[in-house]
Amino acid sequence: MASQTEENYLKSLFLLADTNGEISLSDLSKAMEISIPTANSMVNKLHTKGLLKYKKYKPLSLTSKGKKEAALIIRKHRLTEIFLVEVMGFGWEQVHEIAEQIEHINSSVFFERMDELLSFPTIDPHGSPIPDKNGKIVWKSHENLSNCKVGQKVKLVALSQSSDEFLKFLNAKNICLGMKIEILSIEVFDQSMLVLCEGLRKEHLSFIVSEKLLVEVL
Protein backbone atom coordinates (compact mmCIF):
# COMPACT_ATOMS: atom_id res chain seq x y z
CA MET A 1 0.00 0.00 0.00
CA ALA A 2 1.33 3.40 -0.99
CA SER A 3 1.84 5.93 1.81
CA GLN A 4 -0.14 9.15 1.82
CA THR A 5 2.97 10.93 0.57
CA GLU A 6 3.43 8.49 -2.29
CA GLU A 7 -0.24 8.88 -3.18
CA ASN A 8 0.21 12.62 -3.42
CA TYR A 9 3.17 12.22 -5.74
CA LEU A 10 1.27 9.78 -7.94
CA LYS A 11 -1.69 12.12 -8.17
CA SER A 12 0.56 15.02 -9.00
CA LEU A 13 2.40 13.02 -11.66
CA PHE A 14 -0.88 11.90 -13.18
CA LEU A 15 -2.27 15.42 -13.37
CA LEU A 16 0.98 16.81 -14.77
CA ALA A 17 1.16 14.09 -17.42
CA ASP A 18 -2.40 14.87 -18.29
CA THR A 19 -1.43 18.26 -19.64
CA ASN A 20 2.20 17.64 -20.74
CA GLY A 21 2.51 13.93 -21.48
CA GLU A 22 6.05 13.82 -20.15
CA ILE A 23 6.96 15.27 -16.80
CA SER A 24 10.12 17.00 -15.69
CA LEU A 25 11.48 16.67 -12.20
CA SER A 26 11.31 20.42 -11.67
CA ASP A 27 7.63 20.49 -12.65
CA LEU A 28 7.00 17.77 -10.12
CA SER A 29 8.91 19.60 -7.40
CA LYS A 30 6.99 22.82 -8.15
CA ALA A 31 3.63 21.05 -8.16
CA MET A 32 4.39 19.28 -4.89
CA GLU A 33 6.07 22.33 -3.35
CA ILE A 34 9.14 20.37 -2.30
CA SER A 35 12.81 20.66 -3.16
CA ILE A 36 14.13 19.06 -6.32
CA PRO A 37 16.33 16.52 -4.45
CA THR A 38 13.32 15.38 -2.44
CA ALA A 39 11.35 14.90 -5.64
CA ASN A 40 14.32 13.06 -7.08
CA SER A 41 14.46 10.58 -4.22
CA MET A 42 10.73 9.92 -4.42
CA VAL A 43 11.08 9.40 -8.17
CA ASN A 44 13.66 6.71 -7.47
CA LYS A 45 11.34 5.09 -4.97
CA LEU A 46 8.34 5.08 -7.31
CA HIS A 47 10.56 3.73 -10.08
CA THR A 48 11.73 0.89 -7.82
CA LYS A 49 8.10 0.12 -7.04
CA GLY A 50 7.32 -0.12 -10.74
CA LEU A 51 5.01 2.89 -10.75
CA LEU A 52 7.16 5.24 -12.80
CA LYS A 53 9.25 4.96 -15.97
CA TYR A 54 12.56 6.64 -15.35
CA LYS A 55 16.02 6.92 -16.86
CA LYS A 56 18.59 9.29 -15.36
CA TYR A 57 18.31 12.82 -16.74
CA LYS A 58 15.30 11.83 -18.83
CA PRO A 59 11.71 12.95 -18.43
CA LEU A 60 9.33 10.96 -16.27
CA SER A 61 6.16 9.08 -17.09
CA LEU A 62 3.90 6.83 -15.06
CA THR A 63 3.73 3.13 -15.85
CA SER A 64 0.26 1.71 -16.46
CA LYS A 65 0.34 0.43 -12.88
CA GLY A 66 1.24 3.94 -11.68
CA LYS A 67 -1.50 5.49 -13.80
CA LYS A 68 -4.07 3.13 -12.40
CA GLU A 69 -3.09 3.80 -8.80
CA ALA A 70 -3.13 7.54 -9.43
CA ALA A 71 -6.51 7.41 -11.18
CA LEU A 72 -8.00 5.52 -8.24
CA ILE A 73 -6.85 8.23 -5.84
CA ILE A 74 -8.31 10.88 -8.13
CA ARG A 75 -11.48 8.83 -8.23
CA LYS A 76 -11.68 9.00 -4.44
CA HIS A 77 -10.97 12.72 -4.51
CA ARG A 78 -13.66 13.51 -7.06
CA LEU A 79 -16.26 11.19 -5.55
CA THR A 80 -15.64 12.93 -2.25
CA GLU A 81 -16.06 16.34 -3.82
CA ILE A 82 -19.40 15.49 -5.29
CA PHE A 83 -20.49 13.84 -2.04
CA LEU A 84 -19.59 16.98 -0.13
CA VAL A 85 -21.64 19.08 -2.51
CA GLU A 86 -24.62 16.80 -3.08
CA VAL A 87 -25.02 15.10 0.28
CA MET A 88 -23.46 17.51 2.72
CA GLY A 89 -24.43 20.78 1.07
CA PHE A 90 -21.00 22.38 0.64
CA GLY A 91 -20.26 24.94 -2.07
CA TRP A 92 -18.01 23.86 -4.95
CA GLU A 93 -15.33 26.26 -3.67
CA GLN A 94 -15.18 24.53 -0.28
CA VAL A 95 -14.69 20.94 -1.24
CA HIS A 96 -11.17 20.68 -2.61
CA GLU A 97 -9.35 21.06 0.69
CA ILE A 98 -11.50 18.47 2.45
CA ALA A 99 -11.32 16.01 -0.45
CA GLU A 100 -7.54 16.42 -0.44
CA GLN A 101 -7.59 14.67 2.93
CA ILE A 102 -10.44 12.21 2.49
CA GLU A 103 -8.92 10.85 -0.73
CA HIS A 104 -6.38 9.03 1.47
CA ILE A 105 -8.96 7.16 3.51
CA ASN A 106 -8.39 3.46 3.13
CA SER A 107 -11.79 1.82 2.88
CA SER A 108 -13.34 0.44 -0.26
CA VAL A 109 -16.80 0.13 1.30
CA PHE A 110 -16.71 3.80 2.20
CA PHE A 111 -16.16 4.98 -1.35
CA GLU A 112 -18.43 2.32 -2.84
CA ARG A 113 -21.22 3.52 -0.57
CA MET A 114 -20.56 7.11 -1.65
CA ASP A 115 -20.65 6.10 -5.28
CA GLU A 116 -23.94 4.31 -4.74
CA LEU A 117 -25.54 7.16 -2.78
CA LEU A 118 -24.60 9.51 -5.61
CA SER A 119 -25.94 7.09 -8.25
CA PHE A 120 -22.54 6.46 -9.82
CA PRO A 121 -21.62 9.96 -10.96
CA THR A 122 -19.23 10.47 -13.87
CA ILE A 123 -18.20 14.08 -13.31
CA ASP A 124 -17.19 16.02 -10.22
CA PRO A 125 -18.59 19.42 -9.16
CA HIS A 126 -16.11 21.21 -11.43
CA GLY A 127 -16.93 19.11 -14.47
CA SER A 128 -13.86 16.88 -14.28
CA PRO A 129 -14.42 13.21 -15.11
CA ILE A 130 -14.41 10.62 -12.31
CA PRO A 131 -12.25 7.58 -13.13
CA ASP A 132 -14.12 4.27 -12.81
CA LYS A 133 -13.29 1.47 -10.35
CA ASN A 134 -10.59 0.19 -12.71
CA GLY A 135 -8.98 3.60 -13.02
CA LYS A 136 -10.31 4.20 -16.53
CA ILE A 137 -11.17 7.79 -17.40
CA VAL A 138 -13.48 8.85 -20.20
CA TRP A 139 -12.01 12.06 -21.52
CA LYS A 140 -14.51 14.34 -23.09
CA SER A 141 -12.83 17.04 -25.13
CA HIS A 142 -14.68 20.23 -24.52
CA GLU A 143 -14.55 23.50 -26.39
CA ASN A 144 -13.12 26.57 -24.69
CA LEU A 145 -15.71 29.33 -24.48
CA SER A 146 -12.96 31.69 -25.67
CA ASN A 147 -12.85 29.82 -29.01
CA CYS A 148 -16.56 30.23 -29.68
CA LYS A 149 -18.11 32.68 -32.15
CA VAL A 150 -20.72 35.40 -31.79
CA GLY A 151 -24.23 34.03 -31.94
CA GLN A 152 -23.33 30.54 -30.72
CA LYS A 153 -25.40 28.98 -27.97
CA VAL A 154 -23.45 26.75 -25.62
CA LYS A 155 -23.80 24.91 -22.34
CA LEU A 156 -21.20 25.35 -19.59
CA VAL A 157 -19.98 21.84 -18.75
CA ALA A 158 -16.63 22.14 -16.99
CA LEU A 159 -13.81 24.37 -15.80
CA SER A 160 -10.21 24.04 -16.88
CA GLN A 161 -9.11 25.51 -13.58
CA SER A 162 -10.86 25.41 -10.19
CA SER A 163 -8.97 27.72 -7.88
CA ASP A 164 -10.81 29.06 -4.90
CA GLU A 165 -10.75 32.62 -6.26
CA PHE A 166 -12.10 31.60 -9.64
CA LEU A 167 -14.93 29.59 -8.08
CA LYS A 168 -15.84 32.48 -5.79
CA PHE A 169 -15.77 34.81 -8.79
CA LEU A 170 -18.21 32.53 -10.63
CA ASN A 171 -20.41 32.29 -7.53
CA ALA A 172 -20.56 36.08 -7.35
CA LYS A 173 -21.66 36.20 -11.01
CA ASN A 174 -24.09 33.32 -10.40
CA ILE A 175 -22.45 31.20 -13.03
CA CYS A 176 -22.64 27.46 -12.54
CA LEU A 177 -22.24 24.24 -14.52
CA GLY A 178 -25.12 23.25 -16.75
CA MET A 179 -25.96 26.87 -17.50
CA LYS A 180 -26.86 27.81 -21.07
CA ILE A 181 -24.99 30.76 -22.51
CA GLU A 182 -25.42 32.73 -25.73
CA ILE A 183 -22.54 34.79 -27.06
CA LEU A 184 -23.87 38.25 -27.86
CA SER A 185 -20.64 39.97 -28.88
CA ILE A 186 -16.87 39.71 -28.67
CA GLU A 187 -14.66 42.77 -28.24
CA VAL A 188 -11.87 42.60 -30.85
CA PHE A 189 -9.39 44.52 -28.72
CA ASP A 190 -9.27 42.25 -25.63
CA GLN A 191 -11.47 39.33 -26.72
CA SER A 192 -13.82 39.98 -23.80
CA MET A 193 -17.33 38.66 -24.35
CA LEU A 194 -20.79 39.88 -23.66
CA VAL A 195 -22.94 36.81 -23.01
CA LEU A 196 -26.53 36.07 -22.15
CA CYS A 197 -26.87 33.60 -19.31
CA GLU A 198 -29.90 31.27 -19.30
CA GLY A 199 -31.72 33.81 -21.49
CA LEU A 200 -31.96 36.29 -18.62
CA ARG A 201 -28.83 38.02 -17.40
CA LYS A 202 -26.16 39.71 -19.47
CA GLU A 203 -22.60 39.25 -18.26
CA HIS A 204 -19.23 40.57 -19.39
CA LEU A 205 -16.54 37.89 -19.36
CA SER A 206 -12.87 38.74 -19.84
CA PHE A 207 -10.63 36.46 -21.92
CA ILE A 208 -8.96 35.31 -18.70
CA VAL A 209 -12.36 33.98 -17.63
CA SER A 210 -13.72 32.66 -20.93
CA GLU A 211 -10.63 30.57 -21.62
CA LYS A 212 -11.24 28.73 -18.34
CA LEU A 213 -14.85 27.90 -19.15
CA LEU A 214 -15.38 24.66 -21.05
CA VAL A 215 -18.56 24.34 -23.04
CA GLU A 216 -20.60 22.08 -25.27
CA VAL A 217 -21.90 23.78 -28.41
CA LEU A 218 -25.68 23.40 -28.69
Place this chain on the structure above:
Amino acid sequence: MASQTEENYLKSLFLLADTNGEISLSDLSKAMEISIPTANSMVNKLHTKGLLKYKKYKPLSLTSKGKKEAALIIRKHRLTEIFLVEVMGFGWEQVHEIAEQIEHINSSVFFERMDELLSFPTIDPHGSPIPDKNGKIVWKSHENLSNCKVGQKVKLVALSQSSDEFLKFLNAKNICLGMKIEILSIEVFDQSMLVLCEGLRKEHLSFIVSEKLLVEVL
Protein backbone atom coordinates in the same frame (compact mmCIF):
# COMPACT_ATOMS: atom_id res chain seq x y z
CA MET B 1 -1.33 21.03 15.51
CA ALA B 2 -0.85 17.52 16.87
CA SER B 3 0.26 14.89 14.36
CA GLN B 4 -2.01 11.96 13.61
CA THR B 5 0.21 9.82 15.80
CA GLU B 6 -0.01 12.25 18.70
CA GLU B 7 -3.77 12.37 18.29
CA ASN B 8 -3.93 8.60 18.60
CA TYR B 9 -1.90 8.68 21.81
CA LEU B 10 -4.11 11.41 23.27
CA LYS B 11 -7.24 9.48 22.44
CA SER B 12 -5.81 6.32 23.94
CA LEU B 13 -4.73 8.15 27.09
CA PHE B 14 -8.17 9.70 27.44
CA LEU B 15 -9.98 6.40 27.08
CA LEU B 16 -7.60 4.64 29.47
CA ALA B 17 -7.98 7.37 32.09
CA ASP B 18 -11.70 7.06 31.69
CA THR B 19 -11.68 3.60 33.20
CA ASN B 20 -8.59 3.78 35.45
CA GLY B 21 -8.07 7.42 36.38
CA GLU B 22 -4.31 7.10 36.30
CA ILE B 23 -2.53 5.46 33.42
CA SER B 24 0.58 3.30 33.41
CA LEU B 25 3.08 3.38 30.60
CA SER B 26 2.62 -0.31 29.98
CA ASP B 27 -1.15 0.10 29.64
CA LEU B 28 -0.53 2.81 27.09
CA SER B 29 1.92 0.70 25.15
CA LYS B 30 -0.53 -2.23 25.15
CA ALA B 31 -3.44 -0.06 24.04
CA MET B 32 -1.39 1.51 21.23
CA GLU B 33 0.32 -1.74 20.31
CA ILE B 34 3.79 -0.22 20.42
CA SER B 35 6.88 -0.96 22.46
CA ILE B 36 7.24 0.55 25.92
CA PRO B 37 10.24 2.74 24.98
CA THR B 38 8.27 4.19 22.08
CA ALA B 39 5.40 5.00 24.41
CA ASN B 40 7.90 6.50 26.81
CA SER B 41 9.33 8.86 24.24
CA MET B 42 5.88 9.99 23.17
CA VAL B 43 4.99 10.56 26.82
CA ASN B 44 7.97 12.87 27.08
CA LYS B 45 6.87 14.72 23.99
CA LEU B 46 3.29 15.17 25.16
CA HIS B 47 4.58 16.29 28.54
CA THR B 48 6.81 18.90 26.88
CA LYS B 49 3.80 20.11 24.93
CA GLY B 50 1.84 20.54 28.15
CA LEU B 51 -0.70 17.86 27.32
CA LEU B 52 0.30 15.30 29.93
CA LYS B 53 1.22 15.40 33.63
CA TYR B 54 4.29 13.30 34.12
CA LYS B 55 6.99 12.63 36.69
CA LYS B 56 9.59 9.92 36.10
CA TYR B 57 8.40 6.49 37.22
CA LYS B 58 5.02 7.93 38.20
CA PRO B 59 1.65 7.22 36.60
CA LEU B 60 0.42 9.45 33.80
CA SER B 61 -2.58 11.73 33.56
CA LEU B 62 -3.70 14.19 30.93
CA THR B 63 -3.65 17.91 31.70
CA SER B 64 -6.90 19.76 31.09
CA LYS B 65 -5.45 20.92 27.76
CA GLY B 66 -4.66 17.31 26.89
CA LYS B 67 -8.12 16.17 27.93
CA LYS B 68 -9.75 18.80 25.78
CA GLU B 69 -7.69 17.91 22.70
CA ALA B 70 -8.43 14.22 23.23
CA ALA B 71 -12.14 14.83 23.72
CA LEU B 72 -12.29 16.82 20.49
CA ILE B 73 -10.76 13.92 18.58
CA ILE B 74 -13.23 11.53 20.19
CA ARG B 75 -15.96 13.98 19.23
CA LYS B 76 -14.87 13.75 15.60
CA HIS B 77 -14.73 9.96 15.84
CA ARG B 78 -18.21 9.59 17.31
CA LEU B 79 -19.81 12.20 15.06
CA THR B 80 -18.34 10.32 12.12
CA GLU B 81 -19.70 7.02 13.39
CA ILE B 82 -23.21 8.35 13.65
CA PHE B 83 -22.89 10.06 10.27
CA LEU B 84 -21.81 6.78 8.71
CA VAL B 85 -24.83 5.01 10.20
CA GLU B 86 -27.50 7.67 9.78
CA VAL B 87 -26.50 9.33 6.52
CA MET B 88 -24.53 6.67 4.70
CA GLY B 89 -26.41 3.61 5.86
CA PHE B 90 -23.59 1.59 7.38
CA GLY B 91 -24.17 -0.96 10.12
CA TRP B 92 -22.91 -0.13 13.61
CA GLU B 93 -20.32 -2.88 13.29
CA GLN B 94 -18.80 -1.30 10.17
CA VAL B 95 -18.15 2.24 11.32
CA HIS B 96 -15.30 2.07 13.80
CA GLU B 97 -12.55 1.38 11.31
CA ILE B 98 -13.61 4.18 8.97
CA ALA B 99 -14.11 6.66 11.82
CA GLU B 100 -10.65 5.75 13.08
CA GLN B 101 -9.31 7.41 9.94
CA ILE B 102 -11.79 10.24 9.45
CA GLU B 103 -11.29 11.48 13.02
CA HIS B 104 -7.95 12.88 11.85
CA ILE B 105 -9.42 15.04 9.10
CA ASN B 106 -8.52 18.64 9.74
CA SER B 107 -11.55 20.72 8.85
CA SER B 108 -13.88 22.36 11.31
CA VAL B 109 -16.55 23.07 8.67
CA PHE B 110 -16.63 19.40 7.78
CA PHE B 111 -17.48 18.24 11.30
CA GLU B 112 -19.75 21.20 11.98
CA ARG B 113 -21.74 20.33 8.88
CA MET B 114 -21.95 16.70 10.03
CA ASP B 115 -23.15 17.80 13.45
CA GLU B 116 -25.80 19.99 11.85
CA LEU B 117 -26.99 17.33 9.41
CA LEU B 118 -27.37 14.95 12.33
CA SER B 119 -29.20 17.59 14.42
CA PHE B 120 -26.48 17.79 17.06
CA PRO B 121 -26.48 14.23 18.36
CA THR B 122 -25.29 13.49 21.89
CA ILE B 123 -24.63 9.77 21.65
CA ASP B 124 -22.89 7.66 19.04
CA PRO B 125 -24.27 4.43 17.48
CA HIS B 126 -22.97 2.40 20.41
CA GLY B 127 -24.49 4.66 23.05
CA SER B 128 -21.27 6.46 23.98
CA PRO B 129 -21.58 10.20 24.64
CA ILE B 130 -20.30 12.69 22.05
CA PRO B 131 -18.16 15.45 23.61
CA ASP B 132 -19.38 18.96 22.76
CA LYS B 133 -17.40 21.57 20.79
CA ASN B 134 -15.52 22.54 23.94
CA GLY B 135 -14.56 18.98 24.71
CA LYS B 136 -17.07 18.62 27.54
CA ILE B 137 -18.64 15.21 28.00
CA VAL B 138 -21.86 14.53 29.82
CA TRP B 139 -21.37 11.19 31.50
CA LYS B 140 -24.54 9.30 32.09
CA SER B 141 -23.99 6.44 34.48
CA HIS B 142 -25.97 3.50 33.21
CA GLU B 143 -26.93 0.31 34.95
CA ASN B 144 -25.45 -2.98 33.76
CA LEU B 145 -28.17 -5.34 32.63
CA SER B 146 -26.34 -8.02 34.62
CA ASN B 147 -27.14 -6.11 37.84
CA CYS B 148 -30.87 -5.99 37.19
CA LYS B 149 -33.48 -8.15 38.92
CA VAL B 150 -36.15 -10.47 37.65
CA GLY B 151 -39.30 -8.63 36.67
CA GLN B 152 -37.56 -5.33 35.89
CA LYS B 153 -38.32 -3.60 32.61
CA VAL B 154 -35.40 -1.71 31.13
CA LYS B 155 -34.35 0.07 27.96
CA LEU B 156 -31.06 -0.79 26.25
CA VAL B 157 -29.16 2.50 25.95
CA ALA B 158 -25.48 1.72 25.45
CA LEU B 159 -22.76 -0.92 25.24
CA SER B 160 -19.74 -1.05 27.48
CA GLN B 161 -17.78 -2.73 24.72
CA SER B 162 -18.23 -2.49 20.95
CA SER B 163 -16.00 -5.09 19.37
CA ASP B 164 -16.90 -6.25 15.91
CA GLU B 165 -17.77 -9.74 17.13
CA PHE B 166 -20.05 -8.48 19.87
CA LEU B 167 -21.87 -6.13 17.48
CA LYS B 168 -22.35 -8.93 14.97
CA PHE B 169 -23.62 -11.17 17.74
CA LEU B 170 -26.20 -8.54 18.70
CA ASN B 171 -27.15 -8.09 15.03
CA ALA B 172 -27.76 -11.81 14.74
CA LYS B 173 -30.04 -11.69 17.78
CA ASN B 174 -31.71 -8.52 16.46
CA ILE B 175 -30.78 -6.59 19.55
CA CYS B 176 -30.31 -2.86 19.10
CA LEU B 177 -30.15 0.32 21.17
CA GLY B 178 -33.46 1.77 22.32
CA MET B 179 -34.98 -1.68 22.63
CA LYS B 180 -37.16 -2.42 25.65
CA ILE B 181 -36.33 -5.55 27.59
CA GLU B 182 -38.10 -7.36 30.41
CA ILE B 183 -36.18 -9.75 32.60
CA LEU B 184 -38.16 -12.96 32.85
CA SER B 185 -35.75 -15.07 34.84
CA ILE B 186 -32.13 -15.34 35.94
CA GLU B 187 -30.36 -18.68 36.21
CA VAL B 188 -28.63 -18.83 39.58
CA PHE B 189 -25.85 -21.13 38.42
CA ASP B 190 -24.37 -18.99 35.62
CA GLN B 191 -26.39 -15.76 35.95
CA SER B 192 -27.65 -16.16 32.39
CA MET B 193 -30.92 -14.36 31.74
CA LEU B 194 -34.09 -15.11 29.89
CA VAL B 195 -35.44 -11.81 28.63
CA LEU B 196 -38.41 -10.60 26.61
CA CYS B 197 -37.38 -8.18 23.86
CA GLU B 198 -39.89 -5.49 22.90
CA GLY B 199 -42.68 -7.67 24.28
CA LEU B 200 -42.27 -10.17 21.45
CA ARG B 201 -39.21 -12.32 21.31
CA LYS B 202 -37.63 -14.31 24.11
CA GLU B 203 -33.83 -14.39 24.19
CA HIS B 204 -31.28 -16.12 26.37
CA LEU B 205 -28.38 -13.84 27.34
CA SER B 206 -25.25 -15.17 29.02
CA PHE B 207 -23.59 -13.18 31.78
CA ILE B 208 -20.75 -12.32 29.37
CA VAL B 209 -23.35 -10.59 27.23
CA SER B 210 -25.57 -9.01 29.90
CA GLU B 211 -22.65 -7.34 31.65
CA LYS B 212 -21.83 -5.52 28.41
CA LEU B 213 -25.36 -4.19 27.96
CA LEU B 214 -26.05 -0.86 29.64
CA VAL B 215 -29.64 -0.06 30.42
CA GLU B 216 -31.98 2.51 31.86
CA VAL B 217 -34.49 1.09 34.33
CA LEU B 218 -38.04 1.97 33.31
Place this chain on the structure above:
DNA sequence: ATAATAAGTTAGACTAATCTAACATTAGAT
Protein backbone atom coordinates in the same frame (compact mmCIF):
# COMPACT_ATOMS: atom_id res chain seq x y z
C1' DA C 1 31.54 25.24 -30.89
C1' DT C 2 31.61 26.37 -26.61
C1' DA C 3 30.38 28.95 -22.56
C1' DA C 4 26.63 30.02 -19.64
C1' DT C 5 22.43 28.57 -17.70
C1' DA C 6 19.03 25.29 -16.53
C1' DA C 7 17.98 20.84 -14.96
C1' DG C 8 19.11 16.75 -12.50
C1' DT C 9 22.01 13.96 -9.09
C1' DT C 10 24.64 12.86 -4.96
C1' DA C 11 26.08 13.50 -0.28
C1' DG C 12 25.10 14.46 4.17
C1' DA C 13 22.14 16.18 7.81
C1' DC C 14 17.60 16.52 10.37
C1' DT C 15 13.01 15.13 12.53
C1' DA C 16 9.33 11.93 13.74
C1' DA C 17 8.18 7.53 14.88
C1' DT C 18 9.48 3.20 15.52
C1' DC C 19 12.47 -0.84 17.29
C1' DT C 20 15.84 -3.89 20.55
C1' DA C 21 19.12 -4.31 24.18
C1' DA C 22 20.87 -2.78 28.34
C1' DC C 23 20.16 -0.50 32.54
C1' DA C 24 17.44 1.66 36.65
C1' DT C 25 13.65 2.03 39.82
C1' DT C 26 9.57 0.57 42.24
C1' DA C 27 6.60 -2.56 44.42
C1' DG C 28 5.24 -6.98 46.24
C1' DA C 29 6.09 -11.41 48.60
C1' DT C 30 8.16 -13.71 52.01
Place this chain on the structure above:
DNA sequence: ATCTAATGTTAGATTAGTCTAACTTATTAT
Protein backbone atom coordinates in the same frame (compact mmCIF):
# COMPACT_ATOMS: atom_id res chain seq x y z
C1' DA D 1 13.61 -5.69 55.22
C1' DT D 2 15.19 -7.19 51.32
C1' DC D 3 15.22 -9.70 47.01
C1' DT D 4 12.85 -10.58 42.86
C1' DA D 5 9.70 -9.44 39.38
C1' DA D 6 7.44 -5.93 37.09
C1' DT D 7 7.70 -1.53 35.33
C1' DG D 8 10.06 2.40 33.44
C1' DT D 9 14.30 4.77 31.25
C1' DT D 10 18.27 5.41 28.25
C1' DA D 11 21.10 4.46 24.33
C1' DG D 12 21.59 3.54 19.81
C1' DA D 13 19.81 1.92 15.30
C1' DT D 14 16.31 2.22 11.41
C1' DT D 15 13.00 4.11 7.94
C1' DA D 16 10.39 7.75 5.58
C1' DG D 17 10.37 12.15 4.18
C1' DT D 18 12.38 16.36 4.15
C1' DC D 19 16.27 19.92 3.55
C1' DT D 20 20.89 22.51 1.70
C1' DA D 21 25.23 22.45 -0.57
C1' DA D 22 28.10 20.70 -3.95
C1' DC D 23 28.55 18.52 -8.13
C1' DT D 24 27.21 16.67 -13.00
C1' DT D 25 24.70 16.59 -17.31
C1' DA D 26 21.91 18.76 -20.84
C1' DT D 27 20.37 22.69 -23.42
C1' DT D 28 20.63 27.13 -25.48
C1' DA D 29 22.48 31.41 -27.27
C1' DT D 30 25.84 33.61 -29.58
